[in-house]
Structure formats: structure tokens, C-alpha cells
Amino acid sequence: MRITSILLSLLAVAAMSAGNANAASANLVKNGDFSQVSNGNNNQVGHVAGVTGETMLANWTSYDGNNGGYNFVLNGTQVTTTDSRIWLQSFTPQTNGGNFFASDPLYHAGVLSQTISGLTVGDKYTLTFDYALGQQSGNTGANTDYWQVLFGQTPKAHDLEVGVLPANTVTQNSASLSIATGGFSGWQTSTMTFTAAQASQVLSFFAQGSAGAPPFLLLDNVSLTAAVPEPSTWGMLLGGIGLVGFMARRRAAKRA
Missing domain, CATH: 2.60.120.260 (Galactose-binding domain-like)
Structure with missing residues (x-):
């Protein structure tokens, strides 16, 4: 549940960043x-x-x-x-x-x-x-x-x-x-x-x-x-998503 919440939060940040990027065209x-x-x-x-x-x-x-x-x-x-x-x-x-x-x-x-x-x-x-x-x-x-x-x-x-x-x-x-x-x-x-x-x-x-x-x-x-959002912002986001994936795989391995 905790991993799901983190992932949803990261996706929300991604959506906001994408929205800001689209707004940049106005x-x-x-x-x-x-x-x-x-x-x-x-x-x-x-x-x-x-x-x-x-x-x-x-x-x-x-x-x-x-x-x-x-x-x-x-x-x-x-x-x-x-x-x-x-x-x-x-x-x-x-x-x-x-x-x-x-x-x-x-x-x-x-x-x-x-x-x-x-x-x-x-x-x-x-x-x-x-x-x-x-x-x-x-x-x-x-x-x-x-x-x-x-x-x-x-x-x-x-x-x-x-x-x-x-x-x-x-x-x-x-x-x-x-x-x-x-x-x-x-x-x-x-x-x-x-x-x-x-x-x-x-x-x-x-x-x-x-x-x-x-x-x-x-x-x-x-x-x-x-x-447009700084490249570092996207880097942090992708890094966070990668960390969530690693945690999910580690938890699955322990259950196995």
C-alpha cells in the first residue's frame, strides 16, 4: 500500500510537470x-x-x-x-x-x-x-x-x-x-x-x-x-520511480 501511494504521488508530480510544460507554449x-x-x-x-x-x-x-x-x-x-x-x-x-x-x-x-x-x-x-x-x-x-x-x-x-x-x-x-x-x-x-x-x-x-x-x-x-521544468526535476522524478520499482521487486523477492 505504501509503495502504491508513493507511486501515485510521483505520477501526480509527473502530471503537474507535464502540465507546466504544456502551459509554457501559451x-x-x-x-x-x-x-x-x-x-x-x-x-x-x-x-x-x-x-x-x-x-x-x-x-x-x-x-x-x-x-x-x-x-x-x-x-x-x-x-x-x-x-x-x-x-x-x-x-x-x-x-x-x-x-x-x-x-x-x-x-x-x-x-x-x-x-x-x-x-x-x-x-x-x-x-x-x-x-x-x-x-x-x-x-x-x-x-x-x-x-x-x-x-x-x-x-x-x-x-x-x-x-x-x-x-x-x-x-x-x-x-x-x-x-x-x-x-x-x-x-x-x-x-x-x-x-x-x-x-x-x-x-x-x-x-x-x-x-x-x-x-x-x-x-x-x-x-x-x-x-519549462529543469532537466534536474525530471531526473529526480525518474530516479524516484526507479527506487519505487526496486523496492517493489525486493518485497516480492522476500515473499517468494
């Missing part, structure tokens, strides 16, 4: 591909709806303290043409050719934020996103830039510029991307892990970089999922 970020806009593609991102020449990103907030900042939603099939508000040099699109977010870290960069709900306090979450660095047409000069990612409370752009974080907020940086004048970095993927301190927290992106001619940091395919 993206908690909404509109992570920036496809949902209020006023078309290739527009400056606004902070207040209805401003002429601006568009709103569903589920996201872009704010530099006064307005949406010098942030844009652009389209991969148009960004090297005159149809685009910002024309990037040497640009290579993602395979899907869809929308992406673009921010100039040196000119009124706004914080891009989204409130993430449904978190489990103490659980780890994996953040992944694609990013790249390009330069606006008509400009020259080398650049090195990166995304500062924050998880906690809503930050203010002018505070981040001087290194001040909001309370109860953790931050990580993507790897820096560097380009020569007129260059394009190509798309990269960044992966980070954050631990939830509250059931609802704000995920934010802020473009940071060195002085240079107008660069644009690009962002696409943002995803936040529950972390």
Missing part, C-alpha cells in the same frame, strides 16, 4: 508581433488615440513623458521604399515580412510597456524576442545599441536615461548590436528569464545606445511563457 504577451494597430502601418506610435499621423499599438503603451516618443511601427515589405515613414538602409526583413517596432535611442526614445497578468508568484518565465539595429536613410556614422528590458513596475524614460529604476523592478539587457555607417545588423534572438514577484507586472523595453548618427533599434516577436 504566450502571455498580447500583440507581440505588432500586427494590431489603430491607424495602419508605417506610422509613429502615439500615446493618445486620435492624433493625426500616429497609430496606436493594441495592448502596448509607448510614452516618453510627453507623447509616444520617436517610436514607430514599420512594415518589413515597405521599410526600404518611399511608402515608409522611416526608410532603413541595407535592411533585411524577417521571413514573415510583417510589422515590427522601431525606436531611436538617441532622440526622445519612449518606453514600450505592456501589463502582464496571470503570473504565479515565484515562478520563472522565459522572455524571447527578435531584434536588430539599422540606420535611417540619409544618415551616416557607426552605432552600438541594445534593448534594456524591465519587469516590475512602469518605468519613466527620463529616469532610465540616468539609470534610475522604479521600485520592485528587475532589468536585463540584450547583447549589444553594432553597425558601420549605413549598415544593418541582421535579426538576432534574445532570451531572458524573469521570476514573477507579483501576479501582475509590467514588461517594458527601452532603447539604449551610444552617441552616433540616427540609429533605430528594432523589435519583433515578443513572447513570455512559463519556464
